[in-house]
Amino acid sequence: MLLAALGFAAIVQVRTNQLDDTYSGRREQDLIEILGGLTxxxxxxxxxxxxxxxxxxxxQSDTSARSAAIDQAxxxxxxxxxxxxxxxxxxxxLRITITEExxxxSIDSLLDTVQELRTAGAEAMEFNDEVRLAAQSxxxxxxxxxxxxxxxxxxPYVLEVIGEPHTLHSGLTFPSGPIASLETEDGARVSVEELDSLDIESVRTAERPEFAQPGDEQ
Structure with missing residues (x-):
């Protein structure tokens, strides 16, 4: 509708600027009045x-702003x-396989492994293709x-982790780190595979918080 209105206004402007030959016989005063009307x-x-x-x-500006806000959300x-x-x-x-030998x-060794991976930048983790880990696990x-x-x-416990492979691996192998503890204290065998791509299919069910509510500014 806006483009149609613009087009109509433009046509009116062009037509009003065109001189008609029938004005050639008009008196000067008439031409002045006509010219004033056209102007x-x-x-x-x-x-x-x-x-x-x-x-x-x-x-257009409002539409762009709304589109950017939607994209950000x-x-x-x-x-x-x-x-x-x-x-x-x-x-x-990484795919980390922990085999008891x-x-x-111990539960502490598994928990320590998970915590070190989080610190190293793990973005998603899954145990044994069935348990998706999250902050509240x-x-x-x-x-x-x-x-x-x-x-x-x-x-064996198979822990799959998505993140930068080398950084994640380094978070497990430092002296007295998770792998050292699993092998020396728990008698486990640990193998680590760095993968270019892996899939984590398990998901959690969203739970509505019972006590926490968004702040006034949210």
């Missing part, structure tokens, strides 16, 4: 075009869904069986 119409048309162009520019939602473990993800990372892997030792978020894990 006023032309000025009005130009003002209308300028007004419509300003309106168009404002609408969608990107933020995607990031939060990944960090909360609500969607499957894919990317480079001469002893039983809990570890429990129930009758000698390690449970993560209520799911019993069986050895």
């Amino acid at each position: 006023g119409t032309s000025d009005k048309a130009r003002r209308e075009i300028a007004r419509l162009e300003d309106t168009r520019n404002e609408l 969608e990107a933020r939602l995607e990031t939060l869904n990944i960090l909360a473990g609500l969607v499957p993800v894919t990317g480079p990372g 001469t002893g039983r892997v 809990s570890f429990n030792d129930v009758g000698g069986t390690i449970e993560v978020d209520g799911v019993a894990l069986e050895a």
